[in-house]
Amino acid sequence: xxxxxxxxxxxxxxxxxxxxxxxxxxxxxxxxxxxxxxxxxxxxxxxxxxxxxxxxxxxxxxxxxxxxxxxxxxxxxxxxxxxxxxxxxxxxxxxxxxxxxxxxxxxxxxxxxxxxxxxxxxxxxxxxxxxxxxxxxxxxxxxxxxxxxxxxxxxxxxxxxxxxxxxxxxxxxxxxxxxxxxxxxxxxxxxxxxxxxxxxxxxxxxxxxxxxxxxxxxxxxxxxxxxxxxxxxxxxxxxxxxxxxxxxxxxxxxxxxx
Amino acid sequence: xxxxxxxxxxxxxxxxxxxxxxxxxxxxxxxxxxxxxxxxxxxxxxxxxxxxxxxxxxxxxxxxxxxxxxxxxxxxxxxxxxxxxxxxxxxxxxxxxxxxxxxxxxxxxx
Numbered sequence: 271x272x273x274x275x276x277x278x279x280x281x282x283x284x285x286x287x288x289x290x291x292x293x294x295x296x297x298x299x300x301x302x303x304x305x306x307x308x309x310x311x312x313x314x315x316x317x318x319x320x321x322x323x324x325x326x327x328x329x330x331x332x333x334x335x336x337x338x339x340x341x342x343x344x345x346x347x348x349x350x351x352x353x354x355x356x357x358x359x360x361x362x363x364x365x366x367x368x369x370x371x372x373x374x375x376x377x378x379x380x381x382x383x384x385x386x387x388x389x390x391x392x393x394x395x396x397x398x399x400x401x402x403x404x405x406x407x408x409x410x411x412x413x414x415x416x417x418x419x420x421x422x423x424x425x426x427x428x429x430x431x432x433x434x435x436x437x438x439x440x441x442x443x444x445x446x447x448x449x450x451x452x453x454x455x456x457x458x459x460x461x462x463x464x465x466x467x468x469x470x471x472x473x474x475x476x477x478x479x480x481x482x483x484x485x486x487x488x489x490x491x492x493x494x495x496x497x498x499x500x501x502x503x504x505x506x507x508x509x510x511x512x513x514x515x516x517x518x519x520x521x522x523x524x525x526x527x528x
Numbered sequence: 529x530x531x532x533x534x535x536x537x538x539x540x541x542x543x544x545x546x547x548x549x550x551x552x553x554x555x556x557x558x559x560x561x562x563x564x565x566x567x568x569x570x571x572x573x574x575x576x577x578x579x580x581x582x583x584x585x586x587x588x589x590x591x592x593x594x595x596x597x598x599x600x601x602x603x604x605x606x607x608x609x610x611x612x613x614x615x616x617x618x619x620x621x622x623x624x625x626x627x628x629x630x631x632x633x634x635x636x637x638x
Contacts, residue, residue, distance in 0.1 A: 279593055322558060473546040477562050480551070485558070493555040494542035 271299040272433035273421035280302030314354040323366040363432040369484035377423035381482040384415035391431040392452030400459040403439040404516045417444035431509040462513035465523040472504035535615045536576030
C-alpha cells in the first residue's frame with residue numbers, strides 16, 4: 271500500500287515473492303487491493319536501460335512501456351505486467367509504475383525528501399545531488415518519510431505527502447514507516463555556504479516542481495492533472511527556495527521559517 | 529507568418545496561467561515551456577479565433593508597445609510555438625528536439 275493505494279500482484283515466483291516481501295516490507299498490507307496486476311516473465315534485453323516511461327491509450331486500454339517492461343490492460347478489467355525476471359518489481363520499474371497507477375486518484379510521485387513533525391510534512395524538492403538525503407540525515411529526532419521520493423495526494427482536506435519505499439542514497443532506513451500527513455511547507459534546494467531562503471511565486475513553484483514529478487511521456491490528461499495539483503499546492507502552501515550548508519544547524523534555520 | 533492566419537493551440541497541450549505567466553507542457557516530448565506575460569497573452573490568444581493581425585493589435589493596446597516591435601516579436605514567438613508543435617500552423621517546420629521552441633529554453637521533464 272502506497273499513499274492509500276493498495277495493489278496486489280499475482281504470478282510472482284516464490285523467490286521473487288520473498289524478495290519483494292523483504293524489499294517492500296513496511297508497505298505490505300492485508301487490505302483488499304484496489305487493483306491486481308498479473309506478472310509474467312518477458313525477454314531479458316541485452317542492455318537493461320529504463321529510459322523515460324511512455325504511455326499510450328487506445329479504446330480505454332493503456333500500454334505503459336518502462337524500458338523492457340510493459341504494463342498493459344484496463345483499470346476496470348485485467349492488468350498485466352510483462353517484465354524480464356530480474357526487473358519485474360525492481361524499484362527502477364516499480365517507481366514509475368506506481369506513479370502511473372497513482373495518477374488514477376490524482377496522486378503522483380515527486381522527487382523530494384519529506385520530514386514529518388507535529389506540524390505537518392516539510393518537503394525538500396530537487397533533482398539528484400540537490401541535498402535531499404543530506405537534509406533527511408540531519409533530521410535528528412524528526413520522522414523521515416523518505417529521502418528521495420514521496421507520494422503527493424490531493425484530497426478534500428488538502429494536499430498530503432506520503433512515504434514510499436523508493437529511498438535514495440540514505441538506504442532502507444529512510445523508508446521504514448508507511449505514513450502521510452498534510453504538507454506544511456515546500457523547499458526547493460540549493461547548496462550554499464550558509465543559510466538563506468526566499469518565498470517563491472506560484473508560477474515558479476510549479477515550474478520547479480513539474481520536472482521532479484515521475485511523469486510518463488505521452489499522456490496529456492495526466493500532465494493536466496499534475497499541473498492542476500501543483501498549482502493547488504503552490505496556492506495553498508508556503509513554498510521557498512532554500513540555500514543551505516550541510517550542518518546540523520540547518521534544522522534550527524528551517525524550523526524558524528514556517 | 530501571414531498576418532491574416534489563425535494559429536490555434538493544439539488541443540492536447542496542457543497549460544496554466546499563473547499570475548500572468550504561463551506554463552505550457554509538451555507531454556509527448558516531456559518539455560515544460562515557461563512563458564513571460566507577453567508570451568502568456570499570445571498563448572491565450574492562440575484560440576483559433578484571433579488572427580496574427582488581431583493578436584498584434586491587442587498586444588499593442590494591452591502592453592503599450594511599438595507596433596513594429598510587437599509584430600516582429602509576436603511573429604518570432606508564434607514561429608517558435610509552431611516549430612515546437614504546440615500550435616497548428618501551415619508549413620510549420622518539423623518539430624525537432626534541439627529547437628529552442630518559444631522564448632527561452634524548454635526544460636526537459638523527467
